[in-house]
Amino acid sequence: MTPTRKKRLAVVMLILVGVGTATAIAVTTMNDSILFFVSPTNVAEQDFPHDRRIRLGGLVANESVKRATDSLEVNFDVTDGNHDVTVAFTGILPDLFREGQGVIAHGRFDTQGVFQADEILARHDETYMPPEVLRALEDAGHPIEASMQ
Amino acid sequence: MIPELGQISLILALILATLLATIPMYGAWKNNERLMALAPSLVIGHFVFALMAYLVLTVAFINHDFTVTYVAMNSNLLLPFAYRLSAVWGGHEGSLLLWILMLAGWMLAVLMFSRALPTVYRTRVLAVMGIVSIGFLLFTLLTSNPFDRILPGPPDGQDMNPLLQDPGMIFHPPLLYMGYVGFAVAFGFAIAGLLGGKVERDWVRWSRPWTLIAWAFLTAGITLGSWWAYYELGWGGWWFWDPVENASFIPWLIGTALIHSQAVTEKRGAFPAWTVLLAIAAFSMSLLGTFLVRSGVLTSVHAFANDPERGLFILGFMTVITGGALLLYALRAPRIMAGEGFDFVSRETALMLNNMFFAVSAGMVLLGTLYPLVSDFMGWAQVSVGPPYFSAMFILLMTPVVMLIPFGPMSRWRKDEITRIAKPLAISAVVAIVLGFAIAAYLGAWSARAITGWIGGLWLIFGTFSYVRTALKGRRRGLPRHQIGMIMAHAGIGVFVIGVAMVSSSTLQRDVRVEPGQTVEIEGYRFELLEVVPVKGQNWIADEARFKVFRGDRELFDMAPQKRRYHRGGQVMTQVALRPGFTRDLYIAMGERLNDDNAWSIRIHIKPFVRWIWGGALLLALGGLVSASDRRYWRESRAQARKPAQHAGQAGDEVPA
Numbered sequence: 172m173t174p175t176r177k178k179r180l181a182v183v184m185l186i187l188v189g190v191g192t193a194t195a196i197a198v199t200t201m202n203d204s205i206l207f208f209v210s211p212t213n214v215a216e217q218d219f220p221h222d223r224r225i226r227l228g229g230l231v232a233n234e235s236v237k238r239a240t241d242s243l244e245v246n247f248d249v250t251d252g253n254h255d256v257t258v259a260f261t262g263i264l265p266d267l268f269r270e271g272q273g274v275i276a277h278g279r280f281d282t283q284g285v286f287q288a289d290e291i292l293a294r295h296d297e298t299y300m301p302p303e304v305l306r307a308l309e310d311a312g313h314p315i316e317a318s319m320q
Numbered sequence: 321m322i323p324e325l326g327q328i329s330l331i332l333a334l335i336l337a338t339l340l341a342t343i344p345m346y347g348a349w350k351n352n353e354r355l356m357a358l359a360p361s362l363v364i365g366h367f368v369f370a371l372m373a374y375l376v377l378t379v380a381f382i383n384h385d386f387t388v389t390y391v392a393m394n395s396n397l398l399l400p401f402a403y404r405l406s407a408v409w410g411g412h413e414g415s416l417l418l419w420i421l422m423l424a425g426w427m428l429a430v431l432m433f434s435r436a437l438p439t440v441y442r443t444r445v446l447a448v449m450g451i452v453s454i455g456f457l458l459f460t461l462l463t464s465n466p467f468d469r470i471l472p473g474p475p476d477g478q479d480m481n482p483l484l485q486d487p488g489m490i491f492h493p494p495l496l497y498m499g500y501v502g503f504a505v506a507f508g509f510a511i512a513g514l515l516g517g518k519v520e521r522d523w524v525r526w527s528r529p530w531t532l533i534a535w536a537f538l539t540a541g542i543t544l545g546s547w548w549a550y551y552e553l554g555w556g557g558w559w560f561w562d563p564v565e566n567a568s569f570i571p572w573l574i575g576t577a578l579i580h581s582q583a584v585t586e587k588r589g590a591f592p593a594w595t596v597l598l599a600i601a602a603f604s605m606s607l608l609g610t611f612l613v614r615s616g617v618l619t620s621v622h623a624f625a626n627d628p629e630r631g632l633f634i635l636g637f638m639t640v641i642t643g644g645a646l647l648l649y650a651l652r653a654p655r656i657m658a659g660e661g662f663d664f665v666s667r668e669t670a671l672m673l674n675n676m677f678f679a680v681s682a683g684m685v686l687l688g689t690l691y692p693l694v695s696d697f698m699g700w701a702q703v704s705v706g707p708p709y710f711s712a713m714f715i716l717l718m719t720p721v722v723m724l725i726p727f728g729p730m731s732r733w734r735k736d737e738i739t740r741i742a743k744p745l746a747i748s749a750v751v752a753i754v755l756g757f758a759i760a761a762y763l764g765a766w767s768a769r770a771i772t773g774w775i776g777g778l779w780l781i782f783g784t785f786s787y788v789r790t791a792l793k794g795r796r797r798g799l800p801r802h803q804i805g806m807i808m809a810h811a812g813i814g815v816f817v818i819g820v821a822m823v824s825s826s827t828l829q830r831d832v833r834v835e836p837g838q839t840v841e842i843e844g845y846r847f848e849l850l851e852v853v854p855v856k857g858q859n860w861i862a863d864e865a866r867f868k869v870f871r872g873d874r875e876l877f878d879m880a881p882q883k884r885r886y887h888r889g890g891q892v893m894t895q896v897a898l899r900p901g902f903t904r905d906l907y908i909a910m911g912e913r914l915n916d917d918n919a920w921s922i923r924i925h926i927k928p929f930v931r932w933i934w935g936g937a938l939l940l941a942l943g944g945l946v947s948a949s950d951r952r953y954w955r956e957s958r959a960q961a962r963k964p965a966q967h968a969g970q971a972g973d974e975v976p977a
Contacts, residue, residue, distance in 0.1 A: 189680075204708035208701070243911075263831050263909075266554070
């Protein structure tokens with residue numbers, strides 16, 4: 172091989188190794204930071220990964236929000252019309268968090284079966300509904316609730 | 321009656337765009353001067369009608385014409401005048417109209433400022449942009465007409481989303497769109513080059529300032545969006561790796577690679593094919609961004625109420641544009657000039673590394689953004705990819721970039737010696753390390769992240785300025801503008817890196833329950849809540865928490881965050897109280913009322929050096945503009961005008977694919 176070719180080969184190898192490493196790292200990191208969407212029905216059927224953080228979605232059940240008066244603790248139920256899941260959260264809820272509205276909570280289940288959320292998401296827009304929540308409500312056989320709110 | 325004029329203007333613009341994309345294009349193929357001569361008037365007409373449509377919609381907003389559905393949905397009688405003007409792009413239909421107007425504006429600018437281009441070439445550029453415009457005009461007219469009527473009109477409208485009723489939001493979408501759409505110019509230049517079968521240094525030089533300007537706008541737009549999210553969403557974050565943010569970030573990453581590869585291709589003639597490919601990719605990613613934002617396929621804080629039909633249209637349009645461009649590329653790539661060789665230690669290598677890292681980063685962000693869609697589509701699972709993935713990838717990929725940036729300008733084209741480059745930079749490195757430790761120690765920010773951030777940032781700033789010394793050696797006049805711009809941008813990254821490292825390592829956040837009379841103490845600052853009182857604005861009412869802030873015993877200032885409720889729609893919104901500073905921001909956001917005694921949940925942040933994030937990013941944008949204003953791009957392209965016939969002759973012989 173001529174020196175130029177050797178150099179080119181070295182560059183190509185370098186690029187391949189770099190891209191390979193990056194891809195490997197990407198796949199591993201991604202595996203760790205993927206959140207699976209879980210609906211209350213999935214929870215009732217025990218159909219979700221138990222050992223990791225998940226993304227729970229549904230509607231905030233009416234008259235289920237209970238606030239502590241002396242701390243920032245709050246409890247509420249997330250429903251898809253068929254099943255409810257109790258969620259506990261400590262902190263400040265987003266502006267658009269309201270009963271009857273769509274909500275997404277990130278967190279894990281504790282040993283009592285209460286969902287301990289570390290992050291609550293609601294959206295910018297009143298009329299907006301997270302697509303996963305819409306689908307979960309449809310699957311649960313209560314699609315109308317979503318379009319009526 | 322007036323809204324129908326808007327509708328007609330849009331249709332006329334569509335007709336003119338169609339004519340532009342066909343007749344002068346045919347003329348350029350056949351080298352027919354008379355047909356090509358139609359292009360300028362078509363471009364002007366296209367702009368005039370796009371502007372007219374835009375103005376008609378604006379007038380409808382000013383006059384509260386609620387018979388226009390879009391106005392009724394996005395405005396009401398109480399909306400202040402300035403927001404009525406910005407409400408024009410507050411929703412989906414209007415923002416498309418803005419997009420079209422900007423595309424028409426860019427076309428007009430190309431027409432006016434690139435008179436020196438060979439006629440055939442310029443005609444092709446404009447015609448290709450005309451094709452893009454056809455797509456967007458059709459999209460607007462068929463799926464998202466802003467001039468649709470409801471008769472009889474309602475007495476009052478809904479509301480503009482209160483989150484968008486903010487000065488930052490007036491400028492964010494237009495700047496971002498200027499960037500997105502601006503890449504259409506680089507795209508047009510690339511496709512025109514491929515059509516003519518000639519991709520050469522001239523072509524790249526002409527398109528460089530346009531790419532730089534578009535990139536600068538995109539940078540400014542993203543920066544403004546980040547700043548807006550910081551104070552408007554009430555979470556105190558400045559970047560969320562939200563899919564829609566990513567959608568604007570991917571074109572930015574590709575655009576960054578593009579402006580650097582254009583430099584190599586123009587100066588040295590190396591990687592011409594890659595540059596063309598990047599130009600296609602940058603615009604395709606802009607289209608993809610639009611698709612992601614508009615189709616509602618993503619769960620995002622930005623998603624408007626959407627419908628899938630629109631998504632399908634953009635996806636189809638994207639397939640045509642990107643697919644067509646890539647097909648043309650595949651057919652013509654063998655004819656693109658061959659690149660020139662270079663040594664391993666050379667500026668070409670430095671810029672190649674830049675391109676590699678930025679292209680891979682764009683790929684990684686794209687992967688993380690699209691993976692949930694793919695997974696859902698394939699029926700695997702409904703998932704979302706969280707910020708940890710993006711942060712990890714980014715730190716991994718951008719650390720080498722930060723380390724390598726100062727080497728780029730310092731190295732010579734084609735062939736250089738590592739010792740020659742390393743000597744002046746070694747001093748910068750030592751100074752950066754010593755000073756980095758010293759500053760971190762002074763600030764008490766003893767975390768690995770803060771220290772590496774300071775070292776990295778200072779290394780960028782000193783390394784870049786040590787280039788100034790080298791560059792000025794033996795020069796009688798100062799540096800040319802394109803170098804000044806580059807220096808500003810690279811130093812800007814340094815400022816940005818410091819800001820990011822400090823915010824992510826040393827932010828203090830406290831969510832607390834506070835009653836009037838109580839005090840919260842954080843890091844020597846004392847926040848005393850005096851009272852919570854109701855206040856009133858033009859179209860909202862609010863609870864306002866009045867805080868007094870002390871440092872030690874010294875009283876500093878008052879801060880008053882609000883919880884607003886907007887009259888129409890009743891949407892509740894947090895208005896943050898901010899005390900910006902050079903080295904730290906104080907930030908108070910109200911949560912909710914906890915009981916009848918006015919106890920509130922309150923979020924207090926102390927964010928060190930957070931302004932440096934946007935300051936650095938603005939330096940980047942400014943650097944881009946200063947670079948683009950360099951006379952050599954404009955002057956030399958004028959010199960080309962003296963021999964247009966030769967170009968026309970060559971290009972005219974080509975048979976299009």
